[in-house]
Amino acid sequence: MEKYIELSNLMFPEINNTVEDLENKYPKRNIEGAVTRFAPSPTGFLHTGALFTSLVNKRIAEQTGGIFYLRIEDTDKKREVDGSVTLLTSEMKKFGILPNEGVMSDTEELGKYGPYTQSQREEIYKICAKHLVSLGLAYPCFCTSEMLNVTREMQEKNKQIPGYYGIYARCRNISVEEMIERVKSGENYIVRMKSSGSHLKKVSFNDLIRGKIEIAENDQDIVIIKSDNLPTYHFAHVVDDHFMRTTHVMRGEEWIPSVPIHLELFAKMGFELPKFAHFPSIMVQDGTSKRKLSKRKDKEAAVSFFLKGGYPVEAVIEYLLSVINSDYEPWRIKNQDKDMFEFTVRLEKMNSAGALFDMFKLNDISKEYIAKLSSKELLDKILIWAKEYNIEIFNLLNLDLEYSLKMLGIERDNVKKIRKDLVKYEDVLTSFVYFFEQKFEENLQNGYNFEYTDKINKDLVKQVLNKYLEVYNHNDDKELWFSGIKSVAESLGFCTDMKEYKLNPEKYIGNVSDIAGIVRISITNRKNTPDIYAIMQVLGESKVKDRINSCIRNI
């Protein structure tokens, strides 16, 4: 026993504090609610799956009146990408899932359980590693990576379970005396946990989503401190989640296979076990099979994809909510006016199979969301978005804010008949090009979109437009406006009654909708638009007349 203590002092001479000191420094939290966390590696942008994970963690904490904190897991210095923390936190902020403790930005940290960046917690891990060594539960391993590779290859060749365990765990059987000698002599080493498990025995734990999960015990002497003096994920997870007093460890399902390691580590450290929940992955269709959403292959894997395109962040969150608990949608339909966060997320209702990312569904939720906004709210949101992501749209809308507001207000007043053609903010440009003079003219470079037929030829179109100009009165209300269209139709031999036209099409040149269509194209150069009367009202009398006249001249 004393030899182990000697060894631990030799390995960690600079460490004087004990686990007990840590227990005192980071006392149990005095709150009822769940303490949850999101613990990404700073390897780049915020992944859509990570957004999903942090959303659940945040909701569970908030619903129970707990704490949701952000911890940065930067123990792999090779993979670290500069600026990640700034990106990660700013993207979380945009989606409204900022933590209430931990890393808040690259320069700011909140809370008494820090530091919340793992590379700054070296001493804490060392205290814990030293503790294990002093108890004979961890030991220095002098094996080189070359030796490890040779062993692994041999094991694979012989169809044995690869890894550092049993007889292959060469350094676990070195006598303490020899360990002391070799450490003293300055030999390089890393620290491994001395496993006492057997893969022939099973351990089980309760997963909040999946229920009881039974897996073989861990029997590997896994590395806890690497040669760069930083801990491995497993060790850092156990130490941090204990001393940050996490109550619910909720992460991706890729962690399930390593839970036995964590279980053993918690036990060896004498720490109380947190609750576990493992989320299914968000999948994507790839040919005939599905696979995990991939950073490299899938544009929708990065949350910046939604930000850039101008998906309302609320819509993305609502979509994710509907993936988390499919009863979110019926709830939403019933509770139109409620905030989406009034919906209670239930882990046990979460499906444990991976769900395909459904762009159609997102689009639908997004349309629905935008449709519910007032034109003022919409304009404000688009402006905020455009200022950062699409300066052209920003400038166009700013040309005349009153005008932009009226434009967005078209067919937005009638709740039952509201338009849903905007999926994302970016779409204003394609949907409403013809409202912007310059854009409209650019579009005209390719000519007008008239489709001439035997009956409706260029001359007739001109005739229609000339006649229409005669009856056009900008102050007409919608009904009068339509009778104007009808009168043009009648005078040129077009039918004004749709049913009649359908019955006897041969009697007429065309019907009113052809007349309206001609006017529509002359003003917007589009075959399909929202209510043409409303468009004319927004454009204003002079612009309407200019466009019709210009059309007559140029076709």
Place this chain on the structure above:
RNA sequence: GGCCCAUUGGUCAAGCGGUUAAGACGUAGCCCUCUCAAGGCUGAAUCAUGGGUUCGAUUCCCGUAUGGGUCACCA
């Protein structure tokens, strides 16, 4: 390959031993209509497979298949 997790329409999924197997997205048709969108109505489409257990299995158990995950001094 070992181990783990999963499997209800094209997609997300309700269901938790007896149901005409919900709903939403998508899709098809019709209606409405100045076009489109929206809206309304209607339709097509699902329990992976083989064994058990049971009076009765989508539901419980076992095998098979398929898909996913994981087996590092990465997280």
